[in-house]
Amino acid sequence: MPSGFKPVSEKITKLMNEIENSLFENNEEITNWTYPGATLYYKDCDLKPSVAEKFTKDQLIRNGFFLDVSARGGGIKFNTRFLIASAKAAKLYKVNPDNERFGHCCLNLDSYFKVLDIYKLEGKTQIFLLHIPAKSLNFFESVTSNWDEDFIKKARKSFDDKIHMEPISDLLEPFWLKRTNFPVGMDASERFYPLTSVSTITKNEQPLYNGIKNLAKDNSDINIPTPFFSRQNRKSKERGFWKKLFGK
Template identity: 45%
Template sequence: MKNARIKAIYNETFSGLKLFYRDTDLPDHLISNYKIGQIIQEKGFTDMSSMGGGLSGNTRYLIASAHPKDLSKFNPDSAKIGHFLLDTIAYFKVLDIQKIENKTQVFLLNIPDNSISLFKNSSSNLEEEITEKAQKKFKDKIHLALVPELQTADWKERTKSPLGMNDNGELFFDDSKIKIESPKRIEINTEKKTIEVDKKPWWKIW
């Protein structure tokens, strides 16, 4: 992949990135389908909230995304629950899986559909930095009170399904079919506004 393409993908993925919450109850055999570094695809719409309190189920999807739709702009009731939506056929990289007591957090990075190979075959300091933040949020929020607005039957129905698979645990996308390439290490220096691929600086990112 050309350097200019990597720059464009990273700008699209990380510029304006925010964290969103989606809680549900999942059996262990579904949770165990997730692996760190895995690429998954969600076929349906992904409902999520900008409001994060205690976990209302045994599983939390913490979703990092730069391009969700803010439904409060179209529906005043959506503002009460911080309702954001990702379109159908969304791709994610599983950055981290944390478990404390009987609660599990699956940390997902929403990635462009034309970047699957890059994110499968690379790691970056930006991924590591947001993963550290995700782990801290999980520890800080796990014992907090639930957000009352997110306990309605309607919201629980919207968020009950697992992401990236059906209720039987069959994955919608087989990431083993992604072409394996030499792993890339991507380093972003936000102060100097530079990017390095495998420690070889080649231009400024901004």
């Protein structure tokens, strides 16, 4: 074998090691952004079955609008509850007391989520989302932590406990329903916002965007939205390439 020549298998091993190292490079920063201080927030809505079925466990989602949620959890009138675990929600009710009765909180434009669990009970569905930083999608595409399993248990218990409660009347008012009665992560045509692009923040949106980041103490580089291209899709394409090359 010529000097300096490395077999294909060795090159692939080196490449995979580099990918694995990059995957866990920001592990601690990602964990610290996501889990400590995470609180449960509620967003109830009526979804068509064809829309609800589009959500799948472990799915990654980008939400292309400012997401209003409530810190108040009660009974559920509608057929779907989005339960969101987030450590970076802005508590808008603290700066606008008029909205305190709604427990009004907001997650920023281009927030990212992982679907941790889909739980169906007595004809209703709870879709449990974990709020994750923008630059963690490679990590969360490949990793499930012990934190996630604990969160899922708490989320299911929450649904078990609340499904027979009376809904909170404030959260059934037209003002609130107008802000919440639609799915997370979908546009007006009920299509998921693509992970391969990010939203353009308009001049009018910039003050709210900055205000939410400041209220949520979310100013680290790890949550700057960037286009994401799935590592799993790339692996699939790589396997197809090697299959064509070697016929295996």
